Amino acid sequence: MNTGGLINTKELQEAPSQTDAELQKATTPSQSISKPDYAILEAQLDAIKSEVKGKIGAEDAAYIRRIILIQRICEWSGRILLMLGFLQPVLWVAGVLSLAAAKILDNMEIGHNVMHGQYDWMNDSFINSKRYEWDIACDGASWNRVHNYEHHTYTNIIGKDRDFGYGLLRLSNDFRWRIKNLWQFATYILLSVMFQWGVSYHEMAAERVFFGKKKNNRKNQVTHSELKKRFFSKGARQLVKDYVLFPLLAGPLFLWVLSGNLIANLLRNLWTSTIIFCGHFTGDVETFNAEDCKNETRGQWYYRQALGSSNIEGGNLFHVLTGHLSFQVEHHLFPDIPARRYREMAPKVQAVFKQHGMHYNTGSFWKQYTSVLKRIVRYSFP
Amino acid sequence: MQQFKPAWRDGYYRAQVEAVRNLKSDMVEVILTPEKAWPSHIAGQHIALTIEVNGRLTTRVFTVACGSSFHRETKNIRLITKVNNEGAITPFLSSVTPSTWVNISVPKGSFTLPNTDKPVLMVAGGSGITPFIAMLEDAIENKLIHRAPIHLLYFAKPNEHVLQSELLALQKRTNNFTFALLTRQKDGDVEAHLSHFADAHWLVCGPNTIYEQVQKVAKLVEAPLDSEHFAALPTVNIGSLSEKETFSLAHNGQHLAVNNQKSLLSQLQEAKQPVTYGCGMGICHQCQCVKKRGVVRDTRTGELSDSAEQLIQLCVSQAVTDLEIQL
Numbered sequence: 065m066n067t068g069g070l071i072n073t074k075e076l077q078e079a080p081s082q083t084d085a086e087l088q089k090a091t092t093p094s095q096s097i098s099k100p101d102y103a104i105l106e107a108q109l110d111a112i113k114s115e116v117k118g119k120i121g122a123e124d125a126a127y128i129r130r131i132i133l134i135q136r137i138c139e140w141s142g143r144i145l146l147m148l149g150f151l152q153p154v155l156w157v158a159g160v161l162s163l164a165a166a167k168i169l170d171n172m173e174i175g176h177n178v179m180h181g182q183y184d185w186m187n188d189s190f191i192n193s194k195r196y197e198w199d200i201a202c203d204g205a206s207w208n209r210v211h212n213y214e215h216h217t218y219t220n221i222i223g224k225d226r227d228f229g230y231g232l233l234r235l236s237n238d239f240r241w242r243i244k245n246l247w248q249f250a251t252y253i254l255l256s257v258m259f260q261w262g263v264s265y266h267e268m269a270a271e272r273v274f275f276g277k278k279k280n281n282r283k284n285q286v287t288h289s290e291l292k293k294r295f296f297s298k299g300a301r302q303l304v305k306d307y308v309l310f311p312l313l314a315g316p317l318f319l320w321v322l323s324g325n326l327i328a329n330l331l332r333n334l335w336t337s338t339i340i341f342c343g344h345f346t347g348d349v350e351t352f353n354a355e356d357c358k359n360e361t362r363g364q365w366y367y368r369q370a371l372g373s374s375n376i377e378g379g380n381l382f383h384v385l386t387g388h389l390s391f392q393v394e395h396h397l398f399p400d401i402p403a404r405r406y407r408e409m410a411p412k413v414q415a416v417f418k419q420h421g422m423h424y425n426t427g428s429f430w431k432q433y434t435s436v437l438k439r440i441v442r443y444s445f446p
Numbered sequence: 447m448q449q450f451k452p453a454w455r456d457g458y459y460r461a462q463v464e465a466v467r468n469l470k471s472d473m474v475e476v477i478l479t480p481e482k483a484w485p486s487h488i489a490g491q492h493i494a495l496t497i498e499v500n501g502r503l504t505t506r507v508f509t510v511a512c513g514s515s516f517h518r519e520t521k522n523i524r525l526i527t528k529v530n531n532e533g534a535i536t537p538f539l540s541s542v543t544p545s546t547w548v549n550i551s552v553p554k555g556s557f558t559l560p561n562t563d564k565p566v567l568m569v570a571g572g573s574g575i576t577p578f579i580a581m582l583e584d585a586i587e588n589k590l591i592h593r594a595p596i597h598l599l600y601f602a603k604p605n606e607h608v609l610q611s612e613l614l615a616l617q618k619r620t621n622n623f624t625f626a627l628l629t630r631q632k633d634g635d636v637e638a639h640l641s642h643f644a645d646a647h648w649l650v651c652g653p654n655t656i657y658e659q660v661q662k663v664a665k666l667v668e669a670p671l672d673s674e675h676f677a678a679l680p681t682v683n684i685g686s687l688s689e690k691e692t693f694s695l696a697h698n699g700q701h702l703a704v705n706n707q708k709s710l711l712s713q714l715q716e717a718k719q720p721v722t723y724g725c726g727m728g729i730c731h732q733c734q735c736v737k738k739r740g741v742v743r744d745t746r747t748g749e750l751s752d753s754a755e756q757l758i759q760l761c762v763s764q765a766v767t768d769l770e771i772q773l
Binding site: 114120121122123124125126180181184185186187188189190192193194208209212213216217362365399400 | 455457498500501502503504505724725727729730731732734747755756757
């Protein structure tokens, strides 16, 4: 990963949908936006947080347990329906959808949020950030290190947050253009299709476990051999479960179940990838440089979180299926507040942003998604 | 799994609440039916009880206030506790409805009736009466009490002695058990009553003050002493934060002195202890661990933790009392 020119791409806030020309213009370190009063911003956002924290209780515990129950029902009915496909193909289709829904719920509303520690206060050893293991190829502990620690602490700091572009895509002028960026739209599609494997491989790719030059200055708490072991064991477990064990259990219906599982995994990958890209790589999302987070106050950290993420508008079911990552701004500000609470926090956060003249990045799914696609295409070129 | 078996948790036993009764104004009795697999207790032992309070699983330790014979016959056990209105669990106990499922641990502790031919002196303070009731029940049931006499000194505030009728009933069943209901205001200090029992094996259960007095005399007269004492809730003085105080931190069988000025994480790191960590600001939960006992302060909000077992993040926690954690 080239982290050479650490240039800040602050973009004009008044123009929510920029043209390519405008994006290009805005690549010098900008003094265009007046900075908020960080101390006031901190106090206001802390107040929103503590107000909601006071309300967290039995309702939230019941909610996550209910979601887990629904997820289990979806998963098992999905697996059973897949085997009934020979009676009526439409049952198979229902099975695929049900299993995909189960995997999406498991990854987004349950896995992602539980592993953020949002439900650790319950003291329940199953619904717990250290114990929960999700139905995805990525080892939970690896994800915790890369996502919970790196990405959420150093959000969008080029060189520190390796989630920005995942080392595959050039999404800002912070990175030097290379020839491979010409076909990065195809890379993006491939990444979306294989998303669970991308997430799983992410930490090892960054550590250069298999390819590339190893960086000497990185302090690791995990050895490379441990990383490899966890990568292969968790990956193998997922492969065996979906493509050997359950198909074998179906006997003569082996192929029905195998293809059903494959499609369910694919649907989940496309969905999670799309939601995550919409939360992080819309046109207006800003990047920062390492200087920005030196001796950073909590207020400055809040500011960086706020401008590094974007929301998607939608209905109730949509929010649940995104794991409330449709409230990515609130999630980045308050990563360990139970995600269902972001709904009531959002209007208050928006009001605070408005007061400070900060851009509250939100829009419909299609608006945000188009903006992501534009960004990927735009930075394919020098 | 929990859909079929409410409150099923790996490593815990389930128990169903049979009844909840208020004994005195601030004492509550809870009858539980543990599941069959629960290994019965020895009279005097305690269990950790976990109930859900506003969505949060909360655990406190309680002495089983009945003998194992009672458990054998009725399939029930009972707990008796003083209600502490500020407490995390006891104020909620009286509103737990019968047939609720809760979790209990295996019986623990070695505070049991000693195997001795000497006379036994029991000294109870307040709700410290509970293990003695259990021991006496079993001792009489198993005819152990005929070996040597047992005398109980029961200290409590005026009119706050509980289970008097049970003590009378126990006394009726044997000539070898006697008891005295005392109040420190009226009957003087604990020490004054001890001198007559120098040749006995002493057992004491109650608040720290009583324990300290008994221990002092026991040393003088060289009486064997078993005890279980509760230091009530650790006294926490937030105003004293500016003063550096040192506490002991137990983890994985090791002990470390920590102060209340720096985060636990930085002190563990300085002591070169193996601890995973991440952001250092309470976001990433990498340094999270289980606190077994003690109180910590959240450096972000100043909030004090519960004193029982719970998850804490080392990077935003400072010691406020002695601590035990599991790394």
